[in-house]
Amino acid sequence: MNKRWINLVVLCGLGLLWVPACFPAKETASRETTxxxxxxxxxxxxxxxxxxxxxxxxxDFNRLYRTPNMERLAREGMKFTQAYAASVCSPTRISLMSGMNAARHRVTNWTLRRNATNDRAHPDLELPQWNVNGIQPADSIERSTYITPLPELLRQAGYFTVHAGKAHFGAVSTPGEDPRQLGFDVNIAGHAAGGPGSYLGKNNFSAAWRDGDRIWDIPGLEKYHGQDIFVTEAITREALSSVDRAVSAEQPFYLYLAHYAVHTPLEVDDRYYQTYIDLGLDEKEARYAAMVEGMDKSLGDVMQYLDEKGIADNTIILFMSDNGGLSAVGRGGTPHTHNLPLSSGKGSAREGGIRVPMLAKWPGVTPPGSTNEQYLIIEDFFPSILEMAGIRKFETVQPVDGQSFVPLLHGKNQSTGDRPLFWHFPNNWGPSGPGIGATSTIRKGKWKLIYYHNDQAFELFDLDADIGETQNLAESFPDRVRSLATELSRYLESVDAQMPQYKATGEKVPLPAAADHFP
Structure with missing residues (x-):
C-alpha cells in the first residue's frame, strides 16, 4: 500500500474525512443518466x-429591485431562506471548491498578490499568517491550501466543466490563479483578481479609465473591447457558447457562472439605469440596482437557452451569493442599512454579512414553489453537487467538512437544528461597523454566538425572535454562552484554527472558552 493510501486509510479511520472521500473516483457520467x-x-x-x-x-427592498428571472426560478424550484456564506469573497469560493470550512483551509480573507496579505493593519492585533495564495492543485506552493477541486472530480466523472466570470481562487503567479489548473476545461474571464477593472466594453473592461492598477483588468474578452456592452452580458454569451460544445457532443456539463456583478466599481448599465433614477434613487443606488437587474437578465438568458436546447428538464440550477451585500462603504444612503432587516453587511459576522439568497431547481426533485427554512453553509455545496452528479465514490487530498443538502432538495423534513455552523475570520477587512472585525462565530439552532478577538467580548442572539440582532443576550443567558463558546473552542482547536496575537504582550488571543469574558 503506497503512502497516500496509508494516509487516507488513517484519516478515514479517525473519522476526519467525509466517508465518500475515502474512495477513488471511478464513476463516469453520461448524458442519458446524469x-x-x-x-x-x-x-x-x-x-x-x-x-x-x-x-x-x-x-421595501424587495419591491424596489426587479429580478423576474429569480422569481421564475423560485416558482419552478426551491427557495432557501437561511443559506450562509463567508463574510468576504475568497473564503466562500475556497470552501465551495474544497468542501472545507474557512477555519480549516485558512484562506480567511481575500487574495490577490503572491505572498501579500490584504489585511488592514490593526492597532492592537498581530494577524496570523493565513493562506494568502489561495488554493492550489499541488502541495508545493507556499502559504496555500492543496486540494482536489470540485470541478476536477466532475471532470474525472465525464463532465465538461466551464468556468465563466470571477475566479479569485489563487494569487497572481500561482497555478491556482488559472481555473484550468483547478479542473475546468474552459476558463472565460477568470483570473487572480476579485473585482473588475471596468464593467464596460467601451473601457475594455480595464481599470485604466479610473487610473486603477491594471491587475484588475478582466482577461479573455478582447473581442468585446470598444463595444457598448456590459461585462455581465459578454460573460453570459461566452459561457453559453462554450456549453454548446458539450450539448453538441451530448456530454453532461457543469457551468460555473460566477459574475463580477454586483461588486464595485458601480458603473452605469444603460439598459436599466434610467428606470431607477426615475424612481428617485441616488446615482450610486441606481447603478447598483441596474447591475442587479443585468445579473438577473443573465439568469434568464441561461434558462431560455436550456429551454431552447430542450435540456431544461435534465439541468439542475443552483443560485447563490458569495457573501452578504455591501453596505459599510461604496453605497448610497446610510451605511449598514442595505440588508435590513438583517444587521450590517459584507465583512460582518452579523446576518447581513453572511446570510445570502439561494435558489435551487432540480426538475423532478425539488417541489416547485417550495421554501426551505433549514440552514446550510457554503461548504455543503461540495458534497451536494457531487451527489447530484451521481458521484458517490471519490478521493480528495483534503478533509471535507460540508454535508449534503440533497435530502432537503427532495423536500424531506430533515431538521438541521442540532447542527453547529462555524465562521472564523482572524483578519481585519478594513471598514468598521456592527459585527466587523476579527471574530469567530457559531450558530446552533436559533442561537448565534459571536466572539470578538480584540476585546474577548461575546454577542449572543436568538435569531428566531430577533432576526435583526438588536438584543445582545450574552448577560441574560450565561449558560448558553458557556455552552456555545465551549463548542466553538472545541471546533477551532480540532482544525488548528489560526488566532491573532496581542501586539502589547505577544500572547495569542485565547479561544472563546478561555476568554476574559467567559461566564
Missing amino acids: PNIVLFLVDDMGWQDTSVPFWDQAT
Missing part, C-alpha cells in the same frame, strides 16, 4: 437585493 449542473454565483449580492422575498414578508 444531469447538467449550473451554479450561478453572484458577487456581493445581499439577501434583500431581489424582488424574491427571503423573509416571511416582502420588504
Whole structure:
C-alpha cells in the first residue's frame, strides 16, 4: 500500500474525512443518466437585493429591485431562506471548491498578490499568517491550501466543466490563479483578481479609465473591447457558447457562472439605469440596482437557452451569493442599512454579512414553489453537487467538512437544528461597523454566538425572535454562552484554527472558552 493510501486509510479511520472521500473516483457520467449542473454565483449580492422575498414578508427592498428571472426560478424550484456564506469573497469560493470550512483551509480573507496579505493593519492585533495564495492543485506552493477541486472530480466523472466570470481562487503567479489548473476545461474571464477593472466594453473592461492598477483588468474578452456592452452580458454569451460544445457532443456539463456583478466599481448599465433614477434613487443606488437587474437578465438568458436546447428538464440550477451585500462603504444612503432587516453587511459576522439568497431547481426533485427554512453553509455545496452528479465514490487530498443538502432538495423534513455552523475570520477587512472585525462565530439552532478577538467580548442572539440582532443576550443567558463558546473552542482547536496575537504582550488571543469574558 503506497503512502497516500496509508494516509487516507488513517484519516478515514479517525473519522476526519467525509466517508465518500475515502474512495477513488471511478464513476463516469453520461448524458442519458446524469444531469447538467449550473451554479450561478453572484458577487456581493445581499439577501434583500431581489424582488424574491427571503423573509416571511416582502420588504421595501424587495419591491424596489426587479429580478423576474429569480422569481421564475423560485416558482419552478426551491427557495432557501437561511443559506450562509463567508463574510468576504475568497473564503466562500475556497470552501465551495474544497468542501472545507474557512477555519480549516485558512484562506480567511481575500487574495490577490503572491505572498501579500490584504489585511488592514490593526492597532492592537498581530494577524496570523493565513493562506494568502489561495488554493492550489499541488502541495508545493507556499502559504496555500492543496486540494482536489470540485470541478476536477466532475471532470474525472465525464463532465465538461466551464468556468465563466470571477475566479479569485489563487494569487497572481500561482497555478491556482488559472481555473484550468483547478479542473475546468474552459476558463472565460477568470483570473487572480476579485473585482473588475471596468464593467464596460467601451473601457475594455480595464481599470485604466479610473487610473486603477491594471491587475484588475478582466482577461479573455478582447473581442468585446470598444463595444457598448456590459461585462455581465459578454460573460453570459461566452459561457453559453462554450456549453454548446458539450450539448453538441451530448456530454453532461457543469457551468460555473460566477459574475463580477454586483461588486464595485458601480458603473452605469444603460439598459436599466434610467428606470431607477426615475424612481428617485441616488446615482450610486441606481447603478447598483441596474447591475442587479443585468445579473438577473443573465439568469434568464441561461434558462431560455436550456429551454431552447430542450435540456431544461435534465439541468439542475443552483443560485447563490458569495457573501452578504455591501453596505459599510461604496453605497448610497446610510451605511449598514442595505440588508435590513438583517444587521450590517459584507465583512460582518452579523446576518447581513453572511446570510445570502439561494435558489435551487432540480426538475423532478425539488417541489416547485417550495421554501426551505433549514440552514446550510457554503461548504455543503461540495458534497451536494457531487451527489447530484451521481458521484458517490471519490478521493480528495483534503478533509471535507460540508454535508449534503440533497435530502432537503427532495423536500424531506430533515431538521438541521442540532447542527453547529462555524465562521472564523482572524483578519481585519478594513471598514468598521456592527459585527466587523476579527471574530469567530457559531450558530446552533436559533442561537448565534459571536466572539470578538480584540476585546474577548461575546454577542449572543436568538435569531428566531430577533432576526435583526438588536438584543445582545450574552448577560441574560450565561449558560448558553458557556455552552456555545465551549463548542466553538472545541471546533477551532480540532482544525488548528489560526488566532491573532496581542501586539502589547505577544500572547495569542485565547479561544472563546478561555476568554476574559467567559461566564
